[in-house]
Structure formats: C-alpha cells, structure tokens
Amino acid sequence: MRRALAVAAALLATSGAAAAEPPRRVASLNLTADELLVEMLPPERLVAVTRWADDADMSAVAGRVPPGAVRLPRADLERLLALRSDLVVVSEYTDADFLRLLEKSGLRHHRMRGLDTLAGIRAAILDLGRAMGTEGAAARIVHRYDAVLGELAQRLDGASRPRVLYWADPHTAGAGTAIGSLVEAGGGTNVAREMGLSGIVPLAGERAFGADPDVFLVTLGSGASAALRRHPLLSRTRAVREGRVVEMPNRLLVALSDRAADAAWWLASRLHPARVAETTPPQGLR
Numbered sequence: 337m338r339r340a341l342a343v344a345a346a347l348l349a350t351s352g353a354a355a356a357e358p359p360r361r362v363a364s365l366n367l368t369a370d371e372l373l374v375e376m377l378p379p380e381r382l383v384a385v386t387r388w389a390d391d392a393d394m395s396a397v398a399g400r401v402p403p404g405a406v407r408l409p410r411a412d413l414e415r416l417l418a419l420r421s422d423l424v425v426v427s428e429y430t431d432a433d434f435l436r437l438l439e440k441s442g443l444r445h446h447r448m449r450g451l452d453t454l455a456g457i458r459a460a461i462l463d464l465g466r467a468m469g470t471e472g473a474a475a476r477i478v479h480r481y482d483a484v485l486g487e488l489a490q491r492l493d494g495a496s497r498p499r500v501l502y503w504a505d506p507h508t509a510g511a512g513t514a515i516g517s518l519v520e521a522g523g524g525t526n527v528a529r530e531m532g533l534s535g536i537v538p539l540a541g542e543r544a545f546g547a548d549p550d551v552f553l554v555t556l557g558s559g560a561s562a563a564l565r566r567h568p569l570l571s572r573t574r575a576v577r578e579g580r581v582v583e584m585p586n587r588l589l590v591a592l593s594d595r596a597a598d599a600a601w602w603l604a605s606r607l608h609p610a611r612v613a614e615t616t617p618p619q620g621l622r
Contacts (some may be wrong), residue, residue, distance in 0.1 A: 358469025359423035369425040484597035500524035501549035522603030
C-alpha cells in the first residue's frame with residue numbers, strides 16, 4: 337500500500353491544473369454511480385464499475401456497461417492507480433477506512449450523498465453531472481425522474497395509505513432510509529417510522545406483531561416471505577393471513593439512482609392497483 341501511495345504522489349506531481357478539468361477516466365465504486373455514469377458518460381470515459389453492474393438482479397444497466405470498463409470486485413486503490421483513474425466516484429456508504437486511504441492517496445474523488453430520500457437522490461444526480469462536466473445529461477435524467485414521480489403523485493392524490501412494514505427477517509427500515517422513502521412515495525405509510533425507529537435496525541417479532549401492518553414489504557427471493565409464514569407470531573397477522581405480502585425485485589428495492597422513481601411506481605402498482613395499473617411508467621415517461 338505504501339507503494340500505491342507513492343505512485344499516487346508521483347501522479348499528482350504531474351497533474352497540475354488538470355485537476356480542474358472534467359475527468360477523462362472515471363472509476364465507480366458503487367452501484368448507484370454505475371447506473372448513472374452509464375447514462376452520462378461516453379463509453380471510453382468509464383474505466384471501472386462494480387461487479388454488481390452486470391447483475392440483472394441488482395443493476396438497472398445490466399447488459400449496457402461498456403465492455404472495456406473493468407469490473408472491480410472490491411475497492412482497490414492499487415487497481416485504481418493502475419487504471420490511471422482521474423476521478424473515483426464513491427458514496428456516503430463507502431467503507432470509511434477505504435475513504436481515508438483514498439484521501440491520503442490524493443486521488444480526486446466525488447462522494448455521492450443524500451441517497452436516503454428521493455429529493456436527495458435528485459440532488460445527487462445533478463451534483464454528479466457537475467463533477468463529470470455532463471450537466472446536460474444529468475438534467476435529462478432528472479427530467480425523466482421528475483416526470484415519473486410527478487405523474488405518480490397525481491395518480492395517488494387523495495388515496496388512502498396502507499400501513500407498510502418492510503421486513504428483512506428481522507430487520508426493518510425506519511426514518512432516514514431509502515426504503516422508508518420508497519414506501520412513502522409508493523403510496524404507503526412506513527410503519528417502522530410510526531414506531532419511532534430510524535435507520536436499518538432489527539425489529540423483534542413481538543413488536544412487528546403488535547404494529548399489525550396492512551402490508552409486509554419483502555425482497556423477492558430472499559426467503560423473507562417464507563419466514564413470515566413460518567413465524568409463530570407474524571404468521572398470525574392480518575397481512576400474512578390475507579396474503580398481503582409484497583415481494584419486490586431486489587434491483588428496485590435497492591435502487592438509489594433515477595430508477596428509484598421506477599421502484600416507487602412498481603410499489604404503487606401493488607398498493608394501489610386501481611390507480612396505478614402498470615408495473616412500469618407509461619412509455620412517454622420512460
């Protein structure tokens with residue numbers, strides 16, 4: 337690692353004013369940036385993405401990532417230096433130890449923040465566009481994002497809001513979480529937030545049973561739905577007995593890019609099918 341830092345120092349010594357120029361070789365260390373940079377950058381400027389970018393269960397851009405971009409299995413400073421990256425995109429969820437190392441290296445990096453709310457995601461997209469020198473591309477992405485959420489809000493105006501509890505056996509998502517924001521944008525009330533919970537936290541089965549949600553939200557294929565049906569208490573809730581367990585594809589549930597709008601639309605189609613019949617936004621909004 338000392339060798340990597342020494343190489344970084346040498347690169348910085350020759351960079352000079354180039355640091356102020358739009359980056360030409362961009363490396364992404366988070367899936368949100370993977371999805372956005374595929375939309376924003378010419379293929380030759382994107383030199384690295386995460387290994388999740390090609391996973392259709394996780395990524396909205398699977399099959400569209402430039403073949404020349406290296407797929408990084410983990411954050412690797414030496415690999416980033418070898419790729420001659422002139423900007424590394426991280427997020428507020430990037431490992432703190434690696435962030436400290438990155439800062440010591442002197443490599444330029446852009447940190448995406450505010451990804452726990454829909455408004456924060458919107459601002460982060462525009463901020464990323466400024467960092468890339470691709471403000472026009474970011475504005476186009478946000479225009480679609482706003483259009484989808486605006487149409488959804490119109491359709492849900494005046495609708496009653498079912499009480500939704502995200503369940504990950506045994507974790508849930510309270511206030512200050514992207515999943516909580518998704519529930520609310522999709523036309524539900526976040527039960528965990530009602531209970532005074534914040535962040536992604538464990539929730540005892542007894543408390544979940546006492547909350548008596550109208551709907552459980554779980555990840556498709558995670559086994560959480562089966563766990564609910566086996567649980568000695570939660571299997572007796574109205575939601576489970578009456579089949580109101582919504583299994584959401586993981587690529588939507590974890591979306592922190594402009595695809596969060598599509599995730600909200602999908603969830604609304606399950607919670608309010610009379611108002612939102614389609615699982616994806618109409619063609620004119622895509």
